[in-house]
Amino acid sequence: MNTLPVSMIFALSLAAYSTGALASLATWRKPALCRYICCGSGLAGAVFGGFAAVLGVLQGTPVRWMISSGIPLFAYSFDYDALAGFFNLTLAILAGGVSVYSFGYLKEFEGKRSIGFFGFLFHLLLLSLTIVFTAANAFLFLIGWEVMALAAYGLVTFYHEDRETRRAGLLYIVMAHIDAGCLLLGFALLMQVSGSADFASFRTAAAHLSTAQQAAAFVLFFLGFGIKAGVIPFHIWLPAAHPVAPSNISALLSGIVLKAGIYGMARIFLDGLGVLPSWAGLLVLIVGVGSAVLGVLYALMEHDLKRLLAYHSIENIGIILIGLGAALVFRVAGHPQLAAVALIAAMFHTLNHAIFKCLLFLGAGSVLHSTGTRNMEELGGLIRPMPVTAFCFLIGAVAISGLPPLNGFVSEWLTYQSLLAGFGATGGLTRILFPLAGSMLALTGALAAACFVKAFGITFLALPRGAESRLAHEAPRSMLVGMGCLTVACLALGLGVTWFLPTFDAMTEQLLGRRVGSNLISSHGWVLSEGIRHGGTVSTVAIGIGLLILLIPAVVLVSTGTRRFARRRGPAWDCGLAGLSEENEYTATAFSKALRMIFSVLYQPRREIQAVFDVSPYFPKAIRFESEIEPTFEKRLYVPLKDVLLRFAIRMRAIQAGSIHAYLAYIFVTLVLLLLFGVRP
């Protein structure tokens, strides 16, 4: 019934992004006009995309359309089903927020950098993401995937005059191609069995996959999508690349580009490879737990605001994988109902993380825009010059720490519930893994809260620590509106979760054959339950109302309890010294010192203190302090790997002699070999 509108509106959104890309390039000489076009068409595309997604998610029947290309195995085929709709909805929310934000953010580029080129890449990224989320043909998917990687590379290296940026870009593009290579091999394996590049054909061919083929395909796809999602140990590009990009792009990269990896996993593992064995699900679960805990532990040690957020993306991808892994295990164990709950937990966290991480990156962008530094040790006291940014950042921080009544809490709650249910649903020793994973999730949550106390407290509270933060000013209005929209989304998804959950029905029915959204809601839509009789229940809206009601007696007690109540400002306790200055304040490094000591096995911290003194070492004239933690994965895994590769490359140089005769011989031998393989059926 709604087939035509969905495809029409979806096409309009694609058209808006394409026009935006081309128009941005065309108007590059007029920066102001270009800025209007760039943000306007981004917003238009987001509105159309979001509208199509809402229609697509709500109606159960997928919309398919195909334009044949004339090239074998390749067709412009799109499949707009519930999963695609959900990811497109996420994309649209972020694209909308970022487009509004960019209107103010890009102003400082005028006259300095090419907004036209930026707009071109920005729209190309949004376009390619839309294609990735809807493609129904492996090659179309891979083309979208590659364009996405290249557009993201262009945006990551936008400040290319910086050496750090160029290095990060190189690391990113290398990792992006390793993951694309894995995906290509994975799809080749599937195509060999199904004889077609159509996703629908993989679905039917999954039954003919041998165990070994299925395992190989799983490993290849897990590697490919895992690298894109920034799963530990393939994460090293992420904390390098995300902070150096312009902040609005960092928000998109962490918010939605990582989620392309999650999308791929959901699409292939739940839909394309048949029912995966339980070891696959457990592997996803364990990798998820590792990413969550290690991600947040590394985040704690960062005092670069954007790097800290980038590490938190790794953590949250881990939490999403916990839900996804649990869903895979439950499916093979014969509990589709539970699998659906776990899948909802994972997907809802995907959406939630997209929104609050985007919000936090935009907040960090405002701070960077206003002060020019990402180093938290030079910030402080920004809540006074930047009250709105501070409030938005605080809401994002509470949400990402998984605290009630906001959206992060709800998805973590669902994850806990599915893990607890997993204890009863699986047999043997593996069942112990679920509560243990739950306790690690608790550790992650508590560490994330510690990290965001640090991030918000050091950046926005107390006294400014550097000249930049003393001169800070509030961000332009459009940036505040962009952040405000996402803040409202955090609140709405947290408090109104029971109204939102039924939208997952079509997705779980499509992937697992169960509609559980309505089972999760009880008491006339006020209470969220885990869908099991006498199971856990929670109601964020009741918590919100309860907190407000209880506020009344507290306020009454404080304000009217006594007539002698007086409120005045005075200096904080300075230990009898000559007043409080920024030197007395706790720093970000000091704040995480206790955790650095406790987890020193992991961090291998190294510190160096050099003091210059005249008479006694107790009265230094100058002091130099240096502290760093060991980048374990880089040092222990990637550097040796790189060395092996280089050594291999040097060996290979022997056959690359530069002689044309030798190359002709190689070509001939290759041709003969290919013909031998090709002709034999």
Added chain:
Amino acid sequence: MTGLLAKAGLQLVLLLLVAPLLSGIIKTLKARLQTRRGPHILQSYRDIFKLFGKGTVIPETASWIFSATPYIVFVTAALVGLMIPMTTTDAPLSLFGGVLAVVYLLALGRFFLALGGLDAGSSFGGLGSSREMTISAIAEPAMMLAIFTVALAASSTNLSEMAKVAVSQSWKFLAPSQMLAFAALFIVLIAETGRIPVDNPATHLELTMIHEAMILEYSGPYLALLEWGASIKQLVLMTLVVNTFFPFGLSSDWTLRGLGLGLIFYLTKMLLLACLIVLVETTNAKLRLFRVPELLMVSFIFGALALISTFLF
């Protein structure tokens, strides 16, 4: 709806009244055990009453976070108190949040308390915030494991449901898994309520303090709210331990007789747990901060063993 509000109102009054009393009892018991006279048992009430009558000084460096924190701490603790069964198995708001909501609401209070500590800009506040967040972070997995053990036995995370299952098998606490879970949760209780050997609530020495460091800049009604909130949090956590492991005397309904009997049982159990805490506090010395993780690791291992023994025994 009116029934719900009446129950909630009743429990709220009980909560607000008993919490300072419990703090007073613990202080008095501790003093007696150390052959001191100690403060009067009602001193906590007097402190709170007096503080509400005083003015408050807000540091010049502080923002609205500083003023909002006492309210948030107080309100989250009180709301949590309405979600746990105290005298009856049927807690007023248990439908709206189970044990996970309890843990995370307390975390919300702690989040803002730590921000309030940082807001004044003095080094003490930052020190307290850093330590509080560190210790709570490493206490969290142990607490969750112990809670999961109980929740899995009841196959619910709803506290009323857990209490009902506990009542139906009152002697279950003798099972190894429950005993281990109790041991794990008791250690977490010590850490979360800031008692020796983790924190010392009685001093303002910078080397020992965690909670006291965070609230150093607070005064007057704000301090009263914080102290009251802290005592409610302590009451809530102790109630949680007492009623999940020793559900004796929990009435199953809100009748007058059931409530009265339940209240007597409840107060007796709380008194016994308070004695245990006082005993631990008096016989132990405060641990160095970096030895605390070892203690919490013990708690975590207890929790893990509890979990493993649920399907061994």
